Amino acid sequence: MRVTSPSRPEPRVATRHWVALSAAAVAIAAAPFVLPSYPLALLTLALAYGLFAFGLDLSWGRAGVVSIGHAAFFGLGAYGVAIAGQNGVPQLLGAVAALVLSAVVALIVGRIGLGPRALASTMAVITLALTLLAEQGARSWLSLTNGSNGIYVPSPGVVTNFYVTGILVFLIVAVIWVVLLRGRFGRRAVAVRFNEHRTEHLGVSPMRTKVTAFVLSALVATAAGAIAAPVMGLVSPATLGIVMSTQVLVWVAVGGKGTIFGVFLGAGVVTIGQQYLGDAIGAWYLLVLGVVFILVVKFAPSGLVGIASGLLRRSVSRAASQGAVIASNGAPDAPKHIPAEGAAAVRVSQVQKSFGPVPIINGVDLTIQRGEVVCLIGPNGAGKTTLLNLIAGDLAPTSGRIEVLGEDVTNWAPHRRAHLGLGRLFQVPSLYPDLTPAQNMAFARAEAFRAVELPAELDRFSAMDDLLASDLSLADQRSLELAMAIAWGPEVVLLDEPAAGLSHEDSLRLASLMRSLNGQLGCTLLVVEHDMDIVRELADRVVVLANGRVLTVGTMDEVVSHDDVRTAYLGAV
Amino acid sequence: MDAVVTLALSVFTLFGFYALLAVGMGLIFGQLGVVNVAHGELVMVGAFVMFALADVPFLPRLLLAVLIGLVLGVVIERLVLSNLYERGFLATLLAMWGVSIVLREGANAIFGSTPASVRAPIQENIEILGVSYPLYRLIIAVVALAIVAAVLLVTYRTKLGLVVRATVDNRDMASVLGIPPRLVVTGTFAVGAMLAVLAGALQSPLLGVTPMVGAAFLAPAFFAVLLGRAGSLPGAIFGAFVVALLSTVLRTYLNETLAQVVLFALLIVLVAVRPNGIDWRKVQWKPRTQPAQVAA
Numbered sequence: 001m002r003v004t005s006p007s008r009p010e011p012r013v014a015t016r017h018w019v020a021l022s023a024a025a026v027a028i029a030a031a032p033f034v035l036p037s038y039p040l041a042l043l044t045l046a047l048a049y050g051l052f053a054f055g056l057d058l059s060w061g062r063a064g065v066v067s068i069g070h071a072a073f074f075g076l077g078a079y080g081v082a083i084a085g086q087n088g089v090p091q092l093l094g095a096v097a098a099l100v101l102s103a104v105v106a107l108i109v110g111r112i113g114l115g116p117r118a119l120a121s122t123m124a125v126i127t128l129a130l131t132l133l134a135e136q137g138a139r140s141w142l143s144l145t146n147g148s149n150g151i152y153v154p155s156p157g158v159v160t161n162f163y164v165t166g167i168l169v170f171l172i173v174a175v176i177w178v179v180l181l182r183g184r185f186g187r188r189a190v191a192v193r194f195n196e197h198r199t200e201h202l203g204v205s206p207m208r209t210k211v212t213a214f215v216l217s218a219l220v221a222t223a224a225g226a227i228a229a230p231v232m233g234l235v236s237p238a239t240l241g242i243v244m245s246t247q248v249l250v251w252v253a254v255g256g257k258g259t260i261f262g263v264f265l266g267a268g269v270v271t272i273g274q275q276y277l278g279d280a281i282g283a284w285y286l287l288v289l290g291v292v293f294i295l296v297v298k299f300a301p302s303g304l305v306g307i308a309s310g311l312l313r314r315s316v317s318r319a320a321s322q323g324a325v326i327a328s329n330g331a332p333d334a335p336k337h338i339p340a341e342g343a344a345a346v347r348v349s350q351v352q353k354s355f356g357p358v359p360i361i362n363g364v365d366l367t368i369q370r371g372e373v374v375c376l377i378g379p380n381g382a383g384k385t386t387l388l389n390l391i392a393g394d395l396a397p398t399s400g401r402i403e404v405l406g407e408d409v410t411n412w413a414p415h416r417r418a419h420l421g422l423g424r425l426f427q428v429p430s431l432y433p434d435l436t437p438a439q440n441m442a443f444a445r446a447e448a449f450r451a452v453e454l455p456a457e458l459d460r461f462s463a464m465d466d467l468l469a470s471d472l473s474l475a476d477q478r479s480l481e482l483a484m485a486i487a488w489g490p491e492v493v494l495l496d497e498p499a500a501g502l503s504h505e506d507s508l509r510l511a512s513l514m515r516s517l518n519g520q521l522g523c524t525l526l527v528v529e530h531d532m533d534i535v536r537e538l539a540d541r542v543v544v545l546a547n548g549r550v551l552t553v554g555t556m557d558e559v560v561s562h563d564d565v566r567t568a569y570l571g572a573v
Numbered sequence: 574m575d576a577v578v579t580l581a582l583s584v585f586t587l588f589g590f591y592a593l594l595a596v597g598m599g600l601i602f603g604q605l606g607v608v609n610v611a612h613g614e615l616v617m618v619g620a621f622v623m624f625a626l627a628d629v630p631f632l633p634r635l636l637l638a639v640l641i642g643l644v645l646g647v648v649i650e651r652l653v654l655s656n657l658y659e660r661g662f663l664a665t666l667l668a669m670w671g672v673s674i675v676l677r678e679g680a681n682a683i684f685g686s687t688p689a690s691v692r693a694p695i696q697e698n699i700e701i702l703g704v705s706y707p708l709y710r711l712i713i714a715v716v717a718l719a720i721v722a723a724v725l726l727v728t729y730r731t732k733l734g735l736v737v738r739a740t741v742d743n744r745d746m747a748s749v750l751g752i753p754p755r756l757v758v759t760g761t762f763a764v765g766a767m768l769a770v771l772a773g774a775l776q777s778p779l780l781g782v783t784p785m786v787g788a789a790f791l792a793p794a795f796f797a798v799l800l801g802r803a804g805s806l807p808g809a810i811f812g813a814f815v816v817a818l819l820s821t822v823l824r825t826y827l828n829e830t831l832a833q834v835v836l837f838a839l840l841i842v843l844v845a846v847r848p849n850g851i852d853w854r855k856v857q858w859k860p861r862t863q864p865a866q867v868a869a
Contacts, residue, residue, distance in 0.1 A: 066663060068610065068670060112845040121608040122799065122844060124666055128610070129792040129837045133830075140830045242788050246674055253667070283682040290674030294653055297667045301660075 010325050012182045020261075021174065028166035037158045041231070044162045046271045048228035050264035051169045053251040055220030058176070060249075061257035062186065063213035064193040065114065068124050069131030070248055073102045073218040075138070075240020077225025082151040082235040083144060095226035099219055105130070106218035110211035116413065128242070135241035150236030153229045161231055168227050172220065173260060180216070184446075186324035189213055191432065191443055198430045201392065202447045202488055203336075203418035243286070250289050253296045256303030258322050265304060317436045317465045326439045328446040335450035335491065337420050343406025345370045345492045345524040346391055351400030353386055353548075360386045362548035363400070370405075370491075373518050373525045375535045377559075378545035379569055384528045385427065387545065388494045391526070392424045393417045405491060421449050423490030423523075427497050429477040433470035437461040437480050440469050441487055450489035452521055457513060458483035474501060486517060492524040499531050511537040532556075544568070578704045582711070584821045589714030590776050591813035592721045594790060595797035597768030599809035600724070602798055604741045604761045607654065607665045611673035612769050612794055613787030618645065619773025620782040621680055624689045631694035635774055642770030646763030654762065655755075673787075680784040688781030713775040720768070725806055737761055793820065796840040816840065 013021075032040060052074050059065040077098045084094025109130065113123035138145045145151065155161055180186060188209045191199040196206040229235055238244060247270070255266020270289065278285045300307055309319070346368040353361040360383045368374050376384050389395040391402060393414035402410045405420045418424075432440050441462045454462075461483050469480060478498065485493060498514070499507035511534045517523050529535050535542060535556060542559045544551040546568040552559060559565055594612065601609045609615075622638045629637065649672055657664045695709040728734040740747040740757040748754050773787070780786055797816045801808020819839060823832040 064663070066666070112841055115845070118844075119799070121662060121666060121795075124608060124610065125792055125795045125799075126841060128788075129841075132789060132792065133834055133837060136830050136833060140828075242785075246670070249667070249670065250674075283678065283685075286678040287675055287682055290671055290678055293674060294668055294671035297664060297671055298653065298657060301664070 010327065012325060013178060024170060028163075028170060031166070032159045032162055040162055041158050042272055042275055043268075044158070044165045044231050045228070046268040047165050047169050047264075048224055048231050049248075049251065049271050050267040051172060051227065052221050052224035053248055053255070053263035053267045054173055054260060055217045055224055056248050057217075057252050057257055057260075057263045058220060059210075059213045059217035060252060061259075061263075062181070062189040062193070063210050065110075065210050065214050065217075066124055067127040067214070067217070068249060069127035069129070069134075069242070069245045070217070070221055071240050071242070071244035072127070072131040072134040073106065073221035074225040074228070074244065074248070075134060075235075075237075076102050076105075077222035077227075078229040078232070078235045078239045079138065079145065079151070079225075080222075081226045081229040082153050085153055086146075086151055091226075091229075095223070098226060099222050102218045102222040103215055106215040107211065110214040114207055114210045114214065116207055128245075131240060131242050131245045135237045138237035138240060145237070148237060150234045150239075152234055153232070155230045155233055165227055165231060168223075172223060176216075176220070177260065181323060182325050184328070185209075185212065185216075187326055187328065187443065187446060190322060190324045190326070190435075194432045194434050195430060197426075198432065200413070200415040201418055201424040201430075202444060202484075203415050203449065204447055205413065205415040247289070250293045252303075253293055254303055256305030258302075259305045260323075262303050262305035269304075315465075316467060317439060320435050320468060321439060326435070326446065327442040332448070332450060335421060335489070337405070337449075339370075339405035339407075339420070339491070343370070344368060344403065345372065345405060346526065347403040348387070348391065349401045349403075351387075351390060351402060352398045353383075353390060353395060354398050360548050361390065361397070364545075364548070364550055366543060366550060366553075368492075368524060368526060370524050371518070371522055373515070373527070373538055373540045375539035375542050376526065376528045376545060377530070377532075377535060377542060378551070382545040382568075383548040384545055385496055388424075388496055388526070388528060392422065392494055418449070421489075421491030423449075423485040423488060423493040425481050425485055425493065425495045425498060427500065429474070429481040431469045431477060431481055431484070433468065435469060436465045436467060437469050437472065438463060438465040440480060440484055444484040444488040448487070448489045449491070452487065452489040454483065454487050455513065455516065455520070458486060462487075475506065478502075486521070486523070490523060492526070495525065495527045497528055497530065499529060499534050504533070507531055507534055508537060510534070514538060574702075575704050578702045579706070580821060580825060582701065582704070582706050584818050586710045586714040587821055588814050588817040589717035590772060591793055591797055591817045592810045593717040593768055593772040593775075594794035595801075595809040595813040596721045596724050596806055597765040597772070598794045599798045599801065599806050600728075600768070601762055601765035603806065603809075604737065604765075605654075605758060606658070606662055607669065607762070608662060608795075609669050609765065609769075610666060610791060611649075611669045611676060613789065613791040614673040614676035615642065615645070615766050615769035615787070616773035616776070616790050617680060617782070617784060617787030618642075618676060619770035619775075620691065620777035620780055620786065621684060621689070622770070623691045623774050623777040624684075624782050627691070635771070638774035639767055639771055642767035643763050645770065646766030647759055649766065650759045650762040655759075677784045677787070684784065686783055686785070688783050691777040691780075691782065693778035709778065717772065717775060720771070721810060724764075724768070725810075728806060792837065792840075796844065799844050800840075815843075 031043060035043065056067065056070045059067060077095060080094040080098025081091045084091050109126055112118065113126045139148055188199070188204050191204065192206045192209045200206050225239070232239070251266035251270050252263050253266070254270065255264070256262025274285060281288070296303060344367050346366070348364055348366045351361055351364045352359065364387060376387065378384050386395065390397050391404070393409065393412055397410065401408060404417055404422055407420055409417050409420070432443065435443070438461065458479065461480050469477065472480060482498065499510055502510060514525060515538060518525055527538065539556060541553060542556050543553050544559055544565050551564050551568060552562050594616065598609055598612050601607050619638050619642065622641055623634055626634050626637060653668050653672055654665055657668055693709040695712065697708045698705045699708045699711065728737065736752050737757055740752055740754050744754045793816045797812035798809045800812030800815055820832070820836050823836050827835065
């Protein structure tokens, strides 16, 4: 494994981006001078559709939220403009009204379909229902929408149309790209898509990130519809129907999701192809699109752009981040939360947890002071991991009360607990396997709870930028997870068997590393561990858990000599 | 009184149809973890089979539809879904969406979008508690429910059902025990798809058959599956009853569009208030043993 020197942080807009932006601007400015009017009109339509595809991609390609009824939002924008025009209201007003309505609808749909316990497929079906309803509504609400005949929207002329569309599309895409995709939103969306669980324990709410992505994507789709209305000329129920929803999925999939160039390419190729091939093969064109869609999903999930960029030589880290800027000077100088004076790090009172009829935790009382290192031991099935999950918020207790750093967090989501400075490591390392180790570290630092100086032993990952975290050995993955969790700057860290699978020497080294973290950074550590040598090395206090109860608490020597502990481990002798 | 009887009969017949859809969808969803977004299009295929082969007598035509459904299921599973399972539910969902485009646009290219009609084999009405009701509707509802019952019996009470459930639970272990997992997976999908095609075939005389007719059935079927308890097939059937009841009642008092809006809104709310405990990989059965005593 080669360790490269840390490269300079990536700027938000790099030279290659300036080149691409200028090229796009020049192309838009020059097109009317080069193209005859019919191809120009087609290009205008392709640009508006491209913006629609870009909108869908914000949720599907970036945050992994698929909407199979996105035309509902696109059609809303188109109808907003059309209805305003028909009733003598300024079109802009209609567009704004449509944007507001679509934000509200998207927010409601997102909150329900992306809730922490909703199935991912629920979102797909709710969005499908949305497009079916919208289409039927447009067909039957005659007074407003003129039913199946649709509403005619006058065009201001081919060239004007093109420039208005081109400039608006360029501005919307450029602003969203610079401000959001290259900023905090883009970074978080990538993190949520790669590993929701890790992200929420770094204090980022996956649901909020996904709902933001979906609302944003609905807004862009609505704007695209409003821009497209005069280009299409006729706004009919099909504009918000299922065929349109399907088409936009095909554009994004074929072009390449997660890339701006890809979605515009997909929209352009399919739209222009439809005009020229549609005459030749008629209704079969859509059938061919369906087959292409299946082939892309099955064999080339990253689309045309993915195939093309696979042939280019790009650095591992640039390919991995998919256009997001992971590094950021996010670490605050002061911790994000200062606990009250004298608050315990963790206080668990009378906590019970059952899975169905089976009780796992039977009334545990436990207080861990700040700055302590506490080891949790006990025979298999004692409930050690369950207790950690209860404290971290991955499970909700059946009854009882859990406090972290002086706050009652019993009903809090994991990311809110993380905001207090609660870090978490898992039995099976939870990382961003598709990012490089350096990017893993950079994300933890960007979302940091407080700035910390990392020991050299853990900092080695910060410069490791030429392979993916999934390529690391299990032992290195474990260290990387620890490095991430510490670089994030936690006040309290929960560790689940950090030494599992390590050699004896390595685990003793890990133990002394953890002691020094505790000494230098003042981190409170709660460690589940089986290896008694480590426990002896590490623990200020040892808590023995058996059958969901605290059997005894004390120093290692006190615990070892305790009769009940021997019985719990060895059975009655 | 007449209104109540008509309403009850309408709920019953719609329930039969939705139950058949939900059990097929639930089978594919629960057993394979695939959200079959092409389920509605399979219904459409069933209806078009009945339309296209109008010269064949009704019962043999139904058998042909079943056969076509099975073949279609095998082809889709082998060509499209196989090897996609590991890539997660989104990949299979999108692939099935591709299948639905192909089926829909294929039907559009062959038959066009003018509604086609299929003649019911039984035209008589029957008098029930003073209400005259088409006999055919009642018969297909009974047939549909009988098929649903048979599917449940096979899944939960036979060795074949046990083999299927075991394969789903742990494919590797099942293959160690001598069960060919690919065969079971393909078979399950084919049966699920066939049930949808059969539902469409039975229902065809009541539909204006167009390529778009199927899309509208996906949402009710999916919500029925979602409403069920913890991934159980009986739960999906219960869900189908709730959806049929709500939909019929709403349609009695509101116009078509409004009824649909309210129906979807209600279903979304129902799913929103109790989204938990829905684990589709877990097949429900009655515990025969007491939970193990936790040793003191």
